[in-house]
Amino acid sequence: MPIRQMKESSEQHLVIKTHLQNSVNQMQKAPTNKTAQNGKGPPPQGLHNTKPHNQTSPPAKNKGRRRGRGGRKFDQGDVCMRPSSRHCTVANTPVSDNPAGALLASTLGGPVENGGNLCGMEMSFPTTSKASSFARRPGFGQVGTKCIVKANHFFAELPEKDLNQYDVTITPEVSSRNVNRAIMEELVRLYRESDLGTRLPAYDGRKSLYTAGELPFAWKEFKIKLVDEEDGINGPKREREYKVVIKFVARANMHHLGQFLAGKRADAPQEALQILDIVLRELSTKRFPVDDNSTMKSVVEYFQEMYGFTIQHTHLPCLQVGNQKKANYLPMEACKIVEGQRYTKRLNERQITALLKVTCQRPRDREYDILQTVQQNAYDQDPYAKEFGIKISEKLASVEARILPAPWLKYHEAGKEKDCLPQVGRWNMMNKKMINGMTVSRWACINFSRSVQESVARGFCNELAQMCQVSGMEFNPEPVISIYNARPEQVEKALKHVYHAAMNKTKGKELELLLAILPDNNGSLYGDLKRICETDLGLISQCCLTKHVFKISKQYLANVSLKINVKMGGRNTVLLDAISCRIPLVSDIPTIIFGADVTHPENGEDSSPSIAAVVASQDWPEVTKYAGLVCAQAHRQELIQDLYKTWHDPVRGTVNGGMIRDLLVSFRKATGQKPLRIIFYRDGVSEGQFYQVLLYELDAIRKGQEQHRQEEWERFACHAGIQGTSRPAHYHVLWDENNFTADGIQTLTNNLCYTYARCTRSVSVVPPAYYAHLAAFRARFYMEPEMQENGSTGGGTCHGTKGTRAAGESGVRPLPALKENVKRVMFYC
Secondary structure, X not given: OOOEEOOOOOOOOEEEEOOOOOOOOOEOOOOOOHHHHHOOOOOOOOOOOOOHHHOOOOOOOOOOOOOOOOOOOOOOXXXXXXXXXXXEEEEOOOOOOOOOOEXXXXXXXXXXXXXXXXXXXXXXXXXXXXXOOOOOOOOOOOOOEEEEEEEOEEEEEOOOOOEEEEEEEEEOOOOXXXXXXXHHHHHHHHHOOOOOOOOOOEEOOOOEEEEOOOOOOOEEEEEEEEEEOOOOOOOOOEEEEEEEEEEEEEEEOHHHHHHHHOOOOOXXXXXXXXXXHHHHHHHHOOOOOOOOOOOOOOHHHHHHHHHOOOOOOOOOOEEEEXXXXXXXXXXXXXXXXXXXXXXXXXXXXXXXXXXXXXXXXXXXXXXXXXXXXXXXHOHHHOHHHHHOOOEEOOOXXXXXXXXXXXXXXXXXXXXXXXXXXXXXXXXXXXXXXXXXXXXXXXXEEEEOOOOOOHHHHHHHHHHHHHHHHHOOOEEOOOOOOOOEEOOHHHHHHHHHHHHHHHHHHOOOOOOOEEEEEEOOOOOOHHHHHHHHHHHHXXXXXXXXXXXXXXXXXXHHHHHHHHHHHHHOOOEOOEEHHHHOOOOOOXXXXXXXXXXXXXXXXXXXXXXXXXXXXXXXEOOOOOOOOEEEEEEEEOOOEOOOOOOOEEEEEOOOEEEEEOHXXXXXXXHHHHHOOOOOEEEEEEEOOXXXXXXXXXHHHHHHHHHHHHHOOOOOOOOOOXXXXXXXXXXXXXXXXXXXXXXXXXXXXXXHHHHHOOOOOOOOEOOOOOHHHHHHHHHHHHHHHOOOOOOOOOOOOOOOEEEEOOOOOOOOOOOOOOOOOOOHHHOOOHHHO
């Protein structure tokens, strides 16, 4: 789909994002090219020299030979955003003396998912200085149609003076942030007009206090008394005295922030941004409405006026009942909660529908709710904002953007439509055939849904087989054995029965595909099935929910057939520019594209390991097939531990290896070529972690590449959503030694987003990063089968969609090994 690109303003404004999580991408109408929109008819020839942003039909095939090592330069451009929900970063670093280079990109989804961190275990960072600074922007892009978009951000004017940071020590030590805040709130109430010099400080609830201007002292001790909520349950309450020491630490450099906003510095001043965030949250956490007129009252005021109930322990948290738009807050002391409650099941259809109805809004409705939130925040009346000299606009930020042209896609010559130009990021399989359709001769079906009769299941399987055939596969319409009905609680027994029955029927030949019909609410069944099939039996499976069996949709069957084909090792489509060898800095020399992600356990789970996954392309120049490795590593460790590793072998001595080396070797075996360039997309890294990723993972990539005979590596957007308001994926280039132009890397990333194998839509996160995310989450089923497919949660122990290695020395429980025939397809789900 089109990528919308945001261009940095030259004005020195901070952009503040509201606490509503979905951004608004309501676009003003931009001029469109009708020729580019229809894309019908056979593509004309001789357009090789046409500029990318004017291209409305596939260029003529380039019959030149792929010999050069350097890519030609293209017009420079802005960083592009496609409507999506994630954030991406990119890094490029020189790997060796060869002409080809390396590019590292990473995608971001804001903070690390579920609290992942970079310092959960002791790390040894490289001493090299090569990766000490980020790649400089080479310019701004020009490709595409310019437009204006509204973003869920608000311009803010910032104070010119520096802010002061103070260390806070509370004795006896308190673990609760709420108690800490209550202590400091009382201190400010008592001493603001005297000892604090009328300053109104902002407090982070832990160790840091911030002021706009100096306090009258560099060090001071206070004594504060609070009622101890743990004492006197059946009698009088006891006051507890706390000693509070405030000590000057440093001044936050606002000049650094100004330079960053002006584009004169590449590194964001995280400390200054953190202070501003703390300041703006200070008041809002104490108030967001008690009626439809958005009247603002504290919980204390509301319960006193409404019920005559006086809240004694104001520092205790409240329970929020309802949703973000209409919420009720209940004080803890007025509630009784039954112990031991935990809901780990998947939401049912009714609950999911209700949730989507609340969260999926069209852009105009989303914009209205966001503006209402900003008005309720009343920053112009916020005493903390006034104290720190912060002024925030009440209008959504309008930013310049560009809609990048969609790439031409190539399908099989046997279809009526051999080439396809997607419209608004979508297309379909009508009149098209998969470019590499595979064969399914031996398959079986197992039905776990009691409501699906055998005749209904048989009819569904027949429809699916026909769709696979129409789409370009060879699919035997008859299963090896009759459809087998089973109960979900007997999943292992049922799977093994089908496996052995099919083996007996085919005289030892294994099943190529297992279709499984699951109840709509299937609990841990999906995870159990995938774990057994992929780590025990070696079965490639395709699950279908009951609702799709009863209500057969052609579009659903087409999407399932796409998944089945890639699971069988086929390709659904490829970029026309890829097979014509016209992709800059990819087609000129053998190039491998990596994707990496780390998923973490759910909140509250303090023992399960994080799962890291790395996938890499296994074909060139098509860059469509992928293989991967998954690895269990330390709890909530975000840095990928096994990119490069050394271990001691009793026979060979010290052995060097890791995920990077293994995938480079796999690429060479699959293509017959040594990869001379690496492009690396890294997902799930917050901005505060860029330097750690650049220092640690880039160094590990270098070492892994050096172990593979000094190969070079390089690596480095918003698309239309299905419903609701789309959110852009944010890409950062961390390192680039191949001299990508802005247009070059943006166009490459945009085009790759049209090669996602599981549907006929462009996606917001580039497919290798997307596949890595799916692989990491799939691997969690092998350890935690109750987790569901649509969930989300990064030295370790690895196994792969490509290979298996022994457990490392981190003490993390190793993942079970995958069977050989599912190693390359598990991330297609």
